[in-house]
Amino acid sequence: xxxxxxxxxxxxxxxLETLTMRSEVSHEQRLWQRCKAGFLVGTGRxxxxxxxxxxxxxxxxxxxxxxxxxxxxxxxxxxxDLAQRPxxxxxxxxxxRAKAIEQSAERGTIYxxxxxxxxxxxxxxxVTWMPNAAFILLHRHPGDFVRxxxxxxYYTGRHLWYRHRLAPREDDPVFDLWDxxxxxxxxxxxxxxxxEFLLDSLDSIARERWTAVRxxxxxxxxxxxxxxxxxxxxVCPLSQNVINDVLAQKHN
Numbered sequence: 426x427x428x429x430x431x432x433x434x435x436x437x438x439x440x441l442e443t444l445t446m447r448s449e450v451s452h453e454q455r456l457w458q459r460c461k462a463g464f465l466v467g468t469g470r471x472x473x474x475x476x477x478x479x480x481x482x483x484x485x486x487x488x489x490x491x492x493x494x495x496x497x498x499x500x501x502x503x504x505x506d507l508a509q510r511p512x513x514x515x516x517x518x519x520x521x522r523a524k525a526i527e528q529s530a531e532r533g534t535i536y537x538x539x540x541x542x543x544x545x546x547x548x549x550x551x552v553t554w555m556p557n558a559a560f561i562l563l564h565r566h567p568g569d570f571v572r573x574x575x576x577x578x579y580y581t582g583r584h585l586w587y588r589h590r591l592a593p594r595e596d597d598p599v600f601d602l603w604d605x606x607x608x609x610x611x612x613x614x615x616x617x618x619x620x621e622f623l624l625d626s627l628d629s630i631a632r633e634r635w636t637a638v639r640x641x642x643x644x645x646x647x648x649x650x651x652x653x654x655x656x657x658x659x660v661c662p663l664s665q666n667v668i669n670d671v672l673a674q675k676h677n
Contacts, residue, residue, distance in 0.1 A: 426501065460529075460555050461658075462536045463480075464538055464559075464561070465563055467563035470618065471493075472640045478671050483660060487534040496518075496543050507546065507549060515554060518544070535658055549629075560627055560630075562624075563640065564639060571609065572632075574615070578608075591619065622670075635657060636653050638654060646665070
């Protein structure tokens, strides 16, 4: 270029990989900003499979019950240090869910997932990462939850997921007592701690973005539980015939 001297910066494959990763994360964040989605959260043993079976019957919803990969390793870490490492958990979640969310959006449907108790710990960040997402809090009477947990051997070391069960943080008043408690006491604590955690997370967002559904209402076709789930997701209600058909069968 005549007398012009141009000095190009050195560039290597490491730089290219870094830029590519940044571009992918940026794309996922933009995708989440424009996507509608729905997440079912709760303690577990609250009818999430039944809820998903209902929502699967809707043409405008792409519903999944605890899809693979379950990310069980997030249960305790996310509960303990989510606030300190939000970007890390954003990348983990995006790497396993962004593609499915994008595919639903391309089909013109709403991605809905019942979060297992591991990914559910990301709820405080999900409400921020996906501002167009809606949340359905499923809950049941504590006595019924505790009875179910006892039958499934929670906190005994015999259940498949025993290593991923929630335990109190060091700032919890029961932390020093935890090892002296029986499984019954720990299951009771789990019900309280999980529901408080979720209510605190959801109280920070607009009320129209979430609803709470009781288990006994969910499985009763005479209630408006299915209609409220559809309403918070922004879709038309299911027909009564569909609701009756789904609830005539037992799901898990």
